[in-house]
Amino acid sequence: MNIAFLGTGLMGAPMARRLLAAGHRVTVWNRAAEKAEALAAVGAVVAPDPAQAARGASIVFTMLSDGAAVADVLFIRGVAEAMAPGAVVIDTSSIAPHMARDHAQRLEGLGIGHVDCPVSGGVVGAQNGTLALMAGGRADVVEKVADILAPLGRLTHVGPSGAGQVCKLANQQIVAITIGAVAEAMMLVSAGGADRAKFREAIRGGFAESRILDLHGGRMIDRDFAPGGPARLQLKDLEAVADLARTAGLSLPSTENIHAAFRDFVATGHGETDHSGLLMHLEAMNPAPDSKETR
Numbered sequence: 001m002n003i004a005f006l007g008t009g010l011m012g013a014p015m016a017r018r019l020l021a022a023g024h025r026v027t028v029w030n031r032a033a034e035k036a037e038a039l040a041a042v043g044a045v046v047a048p049d050p051a052q053a054a055r056g057a058s059i060v061f062t063m064l065s066d067g068a069a070v071a072d073v074l075f076i077r078g079v080a081e082a083m084a085p086g087a088v089v090i091d092t093s094s095i096a097p098h099m100a101r102d103h104a105q106r107l108e109g110l111g112i113g114h115v116d117c118p119v120s121g122g123v124v125g126a127q128n129g130t131l132a133l134m135a136g137g138r139a140d141v142v143e144k145v146a147d148i149l150a151p152l153g154r155l156t157h158v159g160p161s162g163a164g165q166v167c168k169l170a171n172q173q174i175v176a177i178t179i180g181a182v183a184e185a186m187m188l189v190s191a192g193g194a195d196r197a198k199f200r201e202a203i204r205g206g207f208a209e210s211r212i213l214d215l216h217g218g219r220m221i222d223r224d225f226a227p228g229g230p231a232r233l234q235l236k237d238l239e240a241v242a243d244l245a246r247t248a249g250l251s252l253p254s255t256e257n258i259h260a261a262f263r264d265f266v267a268t269g270h271g272e273t274d275h276s277g278l279l280m281h282l283e284a285m286n287p288a289p290d291s292k293e294t295r
Contacts, residue, residue, distance in 0.1 A: 001024045001025070001058055001059060001148060002024075002025050002027075002056055002057045002058050002059075003019055003024045003025065003026045003027070003057055003058070003059045003060075003061065003148070004026075004027045004028075004029070004047075004050075004053040004054045004057040004059070004060045004061065005019065005026055005027070005028045005029075005044075005053075005060075005061045005063070006028075006029050006030075006050050006053060006054070006060065006061065006062045006063070006064065006073055006079070007029075007030060007061075007062055007063035007064040007065075007093070008028050008029075008030040008035045008036045008038075008039060008063075009030065009035060009063070010123055010227070010228070011063055011092075011119070011122075011123060011126050012030070012061075012063035012092075013035065013038070013039060014123065014126035014127040015061070015063065015092070015119075015126050015131075015152055016028055016039055016044060016061075017039065017042055017127075018126075018127075018129050018151045018152055019061075019148075019151060019152075020039075020042055020043050020044060021151070022150075022151040024148070025045075026039075026043070026044050026045070027044065027045040027046075027047050027053045027057065028044045028045070028046055028047065028053065029046070029047045029048075029049065029050045029052075029053040033046075033048075049077065049078075050073045050077050050078070050079050051077060051078030051079055051081070051082040052082070053079075054078075054079040054082040054083050055082040055083075056084075057083065057087060058086075058087055058088070059087065059088050059090060059145060059148055060079060060083060060087065060088070060089050060090070061089075061090050061091075061092060062074070062089065062090070062091045062092065062093055063092045063093055064093045065093070065233075066093070066094075066095060066236060067093075067095035067096050067099035067100075069093070070091055070093050070095055070099070070103065071099065071103065074089065074103060074106075074107070075106065080106070080107060080110055080112060081110075083110075083112050085110070085111030085112065086111065086112075086113075087112055087113070088112065088113035088114070088115065088141060088144065088145055089103070089107055089112060089113070089114045089115070090115045090117050090145055090148075090149070091103065091114070091115070091116050091117065091118075092117050092118060092119050092133075093118065094118045094165070094168050094169075094172070094233070094236075094237055094240075095116075095118075095165060095240075096165065096240050096243070096244075097116075097162035097163075097165040097166050097169070097244065098162065099165075100114075100116035100136065100161060100162045100164070100165045101161045101162040103116075104116070104137065104161035104162075105161075113137070113138070113141040113144070113145075114137055114141070114161065115135050115136065115137040115141055115142055115145060115164070116135070116136040116137060116161060116162060116163075116164040116165050117133050117134065117135045117136070117137075117149070117155075117164050118134055118164055118165055118167075118168035119131040119132065119133055119134070119152070119153065119168075120132040120134070120168065120171045120172075120175075121153060122215070122228050122229055123228045124215070124228075125153060126152070129151050129152055129153055130153050130154070131152050131153030131154070132153060132154055132156070132171075133149055133152060133153050133154060133155040133156065134156060134158050134163075134164040134167040134168055134171070135149075135155055135156065135157045135158060135164050136157075136158060136159055136160060136161050136162050136163035136164030136165065136166075136167075137157075137160065137161050137164070138160075138161075139157060142155075142157045166244070168237075169237060169240055169241045169244060170241075172234065172237035172238065172241065173237075173238070173241050173252075173255050175212065175234070175275075176234055176237075176238055176255075176258045176259075176262065176275070177254050177255065177258050178210055178212040178213075179212055179216055179258075179275055179276055179278055180257075180258045180261060180278060180282075182210075182212055182213055182216060182217050182220065183220060183276075183278055183279040183282050184282060185199070186199070186217070186220050186221075186279060187279075187282060187283065187286060196220070196221050197221045200213065200217045200218070200221060215276075216274075216275075216276035219274065219276040219277075220276055220279045224274075225273050225274045225276060225277035225280070226274060227272055227273060227274045228274055229274060229275045230271060230272050230273070230274065230275070231262060231265055231266050231270050231271055231272070231273050231274070231275045231277060231278070232266050232271035232272065233275075234262055234275040235259075235262045235263060235265075235266050235271075238255070238258070238259040238262055238263075239259075241255060241259070242255070242256070242259055261278060261281060261282070262275070262278065264281060265277070265278055265280075265281040268281070
């Protein structure tokens with residue numbers, strides 16, 4: 001299968017690698033060219049612009065920062081025009097649901113299929129092919145690309161166009177709230193004289209077990225906040241959650257509280273810090289003498 005992969009950053013690069021390992025012919029493009037060029041060593045063809053990457057491709061993946069970036073690549077920089085009728089865009093970016101529906105409608109008018117398929121599982125999931133893939137779109141189009149997506153993780157068709165993005169927002173809502181809960185628990189056990197690492201070990205396998213406790217709880221203990229998931233992107237998703245909640249007339253108090261915390265965390269210069277680093281923001285609000293280094 002001829003595949004174009006547009007956006008080879010933290011998530012896109014390992015996803016493209018898995019498609020190459022599955023035997024597909026993959027052409028890559030990235031705004032920062034060096035990130036795409038790094039994939040040449042494993043067999044990718046590097047294109048100088050997104051339209052050239054998409055020309056002749058049966059499937060075009062996008063893994064870009066936001067909806068505006070996706071729209072720019074598809075409709076301003078010539079990708080949609082370069083694609084043949086019958087080809088499919090699989091947008092694995094996290095964007096607003098209404099934008100995903102707009103993209104699907106515009107592409108359908110050109111005879112091009114569209115699946116909004118945001119992912120969850122982070123860089124580790126992308127590397128291991130264990131991502132959760134939340135697909136929105138027509139059932140026949142999702143079925144058409146299911147085998148292509150198989151090397152990346154577990155695919156679930158969650159509804160019509162935009163539904164994948166809605167589910168990703170709900171996922172990010174849970175992730176953010178759980179990061180906050182684990183961070184607050186770490187602070188509580190330290191204040192009570194317990195060991196953070198031993199606390200995490202003790203509750204593993206119980207009702208509080210989660211992927212967040214496993215990965216991000218470990219980051220909090222090691223104080224390793226190099227970005228896997230930058231806080232600015234977590235904030236972007238929470239802004240979209242807030243917009244959707246307002247449109248639906250929902251009051252979501254836990255989400256509103258964690259949204260405010262991430263907004264303040266990013267505003268203090270931590271946009272590129274991993275979202276698990278929210279612990280530092282909460283510690284700064286509670287400056288007990290031992291709060292910063294107690295394990």
